[in-house]
Amino acid sequence: MKLEKLVGERFKEKPADCTVESHALMVRGGYMKYVANGIFSSFMPLKRITRKLEAIMRGEMDAIDGQEVSFPVVMPASIWQESGRYETIGKELVRFNDRNGSPVVLGMTHEEAAVQLVREYGQSYNKYPFMIYQIQTKFRDEARPKSGLIRVREFTMKDAYSFHTSQADLEQYYDKCHKAYERIFAKAGIPEVVSVASDSGMMGGKISHEFMLLTDIGEDSIVICPECGYRANMEAAPNIIEYVRTEPSQDLAKVHTPDMHTIEEVCNYLKVDQKQSCKAVVYQRNSDDKFVVLFIRGDLEVNETKMTNYLGFDIHPATITDESPLVAGFIGPVGISSDCIVLYDNSLKGVNNLVCGANELDHHLTGLDMDRDVPTAQFHDFAKVQEGGICPVCGKHCITISRGIEVGNIFQLGTKYTKAMGMTYTDADGNEQNPIMGCYGIGVGRLAAAICEVHHDDYGPIWPISIAPWQVHLCAMRADNEEVRAYADSLYAELQKRGIEVIYDDRNVSAGFMFSDADLLGVPYRVIVSPRNIKQGVVEVSTRDKSLKTTISMETAADEVAKMVLDALQASQNV
């Protein structure tokens, strides 16, 4: 490919709307173009990267006996009604009516379609286990798409679905797929990806893992214990509380706290640690706006995922008005309106001598004793784990919180979908059973962007050889020089003859211009042909990651460069 003919613009200025580097570099390098919020077109360099990523995934899915199939993007609402998700998923599931008025959805995931495809096939136990997968476009109408390809609305995903006749068989396959995912990420150039326990969310099922690429721009918070190796997504990490009670237990007393609406203001005013306060965090049920009040220790933050998992319905932050049964800023557990759903976090269990709202304007209570004053309270874990918190596995106070990009996820779904959709098989004893499912996803574009996040410098991406859009970037400096032209043209041909993917820059532009374009394309090997080099009978060879810079003889350049590339490619796949 001649660079001169490559469609797409490359430029220097960082676009104002790019908050992460992968987005900025991929726009600046002519990889992608904005079409609508969270919707992009790809130019050829990105398409070549994603096709290589897809080939790696396909290879690993085939290696664990996956069968490539395809499901529709547009699906009848009926199968989503069967699973129940037509009602339970929010606006991110696009619903519309087709020309005949039939309700349809756009696929954001394909558990329903997978069950629909195989429920007649899988009627006998001897068909199991099996796994089907596809690589296909999906649409999720995200409220807040951002960070370029990291969080989009339209995306390509590799999604796989396995079917089993026992939990043990699922677990064995789940483990196999876990290992296949590790190989995928390693082959794609990010072996550092770690798996963490995760919350299964709308997918259902109990056990699930996310594969996380740790980087500061990640949207997810990862709870890590450096002592025992425990890792979990913040949403799934239990918050461990040490029981704290002080003696003696004071009496309840009402204090005047004019205009103090936040727990910080009240604690400062009363000169008590926030750990000695009981904070109210108020939500409303999405369906009917009923109030949901969570009481939690003042220094802790709420993990909303844990709340919605416990409640079984969606909530949003509350709007409290004068008509509400709550007094905003002064809400406490004693005497709270019975017209609310009230939850208590584990951090308040058995605790005493707390400050809390008095359910009366400009007043708080001191001396709250949960055991004494709220004897009926039930306590659950609704809090976010904090840096320095207690590891739920080894019990040490050494939790660290890191940021990560989720680049893949795997779920043990159990029988949620097969039961709901009436998929059964006859077991060896003649009994009807629901198959047990697993599902396994990787977003292709997000993976490309995540790799760029951890493999770039100020000048552009540094693509791993296994997924680079080309393998060699050939620069003919002063292509108007006859010798340069002749040799560079022949080297271009010779490298291609050896199966090497070459992007060839033979434009009559300055070295600086040429190199900044090359930096943006991030091709691993760069070969420079110039009048000076030719005089010395050599070409310059360097790598985009700056680990190599050398000259090699013009005569052997094609063979040597091809060998370097093929060796590096081979090494990248030996994982």
Add this chain to the structure above:
Amino acid sequence: MKLEKLVGERFKEKPADCTVESHALMVRGGYMKYVANGIFSSFMPLKRITRKLEAIMRGEMDAIDGQEVSFPVVMPASIWQESGRYETIGKELVRFNDRNGSPVVLGMTHEEAAVQLVREYGQSYNKYPFMIYQIQTKFRDEARPKSGLIRVREFTMKDAYSFHTSQADLEQYYDKCHKAYERIFAKAGIPEVVSVASDSGMMGGKISHEFMLLTDIGEDSIVICPECGYRANMEAAPNIIEYVRTEPSQDLAKVHTPDMHTIEEVCNYLKVDQKQSCKAVVYQRNSDDKFVVLFIRGDLEVNETKMTNYLGFDIHPATITDESPLVAGFIGPVGISSDCIVLYDNSLKGVNNLVCGANELDHHLTGLDMDRDVPTAQFHDFAKVQEGGICPVCGKHCITISRGIEVGNIFQLGTKYTKAMGMTYTDADGNEQNPIMGCYGIGVGRLAAAICEVHHDDYGPIWPISIAPWQVHLCAMRADNEEVRAYADSLYAELQKRGIEVIYDDRNVSAGFMFSDADLLGVPYRVIVSPRNIKQGVVEVSTRDKSLKTTISMETAADEVAKMVLDALQASQNV
């Protein structure tokens, strides 16, 4: 791949809803499954076929300097409003609002997206020409999906868009792409595909061609002149009329034709040839139901595409009531209400002594002389070409009409989209110009189905080797026999070692069962290992198309079969 593990059911009974063979065989063979009207999932065998078709297309598009890109499935309405098609395309374009209320569409074609992607890039003449293409899911909300994968709502398409600075350059590239399409169809096993001139329809532009696979189940009528080779889609073929006037011209006379509403009834009653009648065919404008009356010679049929192209708006067959300004069954050109749009087909030009409606209940006129009685009439071509009609190129009376499936199309679009969407470049003289576009499409699933239509027998598809899901179908008859098992297992391994794609049936089932499954999978080479063969030291090798049936030595079987396959594969690509 072991057949035993292949997901998908195969069965004998032809499904009741299948009207064409490709649909029936691909359902019976476990290739595809119905999800909703015109929406299907694919099992692995079909996915393997379509991936091979895609690879053939990709190779040919790359060979004519195409750059693979990708456009979104969900697009903002705004770019379709820019081109004007948001308003002009009917319900087949899916329109809905996203969660923020922004109108979006599902891509059924991507001219707008292509222009949006490159309009900043292509600002200087020296960037041209270039071609970008994608292979992507599309959705067209067809009113009447049918015939399995032949006419669906959701489909995968290879669509390409070229950009040029002159009509001559477009024409040169168009011809190059025409040849690439011929190679694609030849490599896919249907070299008999022919290109025909076509109507450009909603795409715009003047010159376009469709690639047609001639078969009786085709939805399109193809006008062919066996004398000079002229070929066109019925919609695009001009109907050539010989001027027919008889002397003397009779006077106009009103005759009583009680209850005779059709031209056949009237002509029979009056004992005149239908060629001597002037028939009225009535439509209404979609936007306001205004009547559009077409007068045409009684023996001819209307080509509605020609009408809408001439009118520039969409029409539908009329409903005439007592309030209408027309007398149903008795409409004629003399004295017709001025409240209608009136059109005249070329077949009436200069003709006389015609029967026509009198615009009065139960009355017709005889002796109509178009020149004398309708002197202001303007004549255009609105008629369908008939079998035995006149070739518009060589003028001979030898037109034949065939049926065909459209498997590809190419369009010279001109500046329709670039002008509407404000895409310009600066030419060598510093002037602003709109680039000239071409576009080129092939539906992947339809192509697979079309190939099946012309390559099958009563028992299943007969896939060309270049696109077959596997290359060798290995049958181990009596796999419970130790010798059979050992030899078949080793042959399976040896063939795969030689790069051959093998589907291996080692189930303990009858020969009949095994062969009917093999017939449904349509794999070109079949190798049978059986106790009897083993005794003779041979394997049986046959081809699905029955052109070969032989035995070869067990010792050399792996090498010989591999050679057969690779030779056949090579031959299929030498086009």
